[in-house]
Amino acid sequence: MIRLNLVLLVAVLASAFYLVHTQYESRRLYTAIDRAQAQSRKLESEHEQLQVQKRAQATPSRVQQLATRQLDMRPVTPGITEYVVLPASATTPAEPTR
Template sequence: MMRLSVLLLIALVASGLYLVRTSYESRRLFVEIERARNDEKQLLADEKRLDAERQAQATHLRVERVAREKLGMRMAGPDITVYVSDARSASSASGALR
């Protein structure tokens, strides 16, 4: 009878230690899941903010202003437009008409 009591006591202590270990592990995993959820929320907020910034940076007026100010570009008009014709294409086109 004494052996059975000792065996049951060892089983009880082992199961108690296993229960404590699994409880600790489940708490640790729960905290890790919550951190991952918070990271996800932060990343989604950053994505929305960056998308809004990208849209603000890509407006037509801003692109035009940057092209004018930083790149020195200007609107093309008939006074600065140069038309170039290829002599070979012109002669082959006129030869085809004959």
Template sequence: MAKLNLLLILAVLASGVVLVHSAYESRRLFAELDKARAEGQRLAADAERLAAERHAQATNLRVEQVARERLGMRVITPAVVASGVTP
């Protein structure tokens, strides 16, 4: 009878250790999941901001401004087209 009691006590202790370990692992994984979700939301917000910036850079006014300032381009006139001479 004493051996059975000792065996049952060891079984209860082992199951308690396994239960504590699984609870700890569950909390750790939940914390990692929460971090991953927060990082995903941050990346989604960054992607949205970058898309808005890309859209703003591609507007006609912005392209025209860059063409004038950086490339030295000018608006073409009918006189220049007719004569074939660059001003």
């Protein structure tokens, strides 16, 4: 009878330790999920801010301003347009090779 009691005591202790370990792991994983969700919300917020900044940087007036200031570009006018004329030989198709 004592052996049976010892075996049952060992089984109860083992299951108790396993239960404590399982609860600890559950809490640890829940905390990790919570941290990951918080980081996800933070990254989503940063992404939205970057999208707004990107749209602000790509407005046509800003692009034209940068092109004028930094690249010394100017709007096209007929007075400064150069027309390129192709020679007549370039407009005829080449003969196929055999």
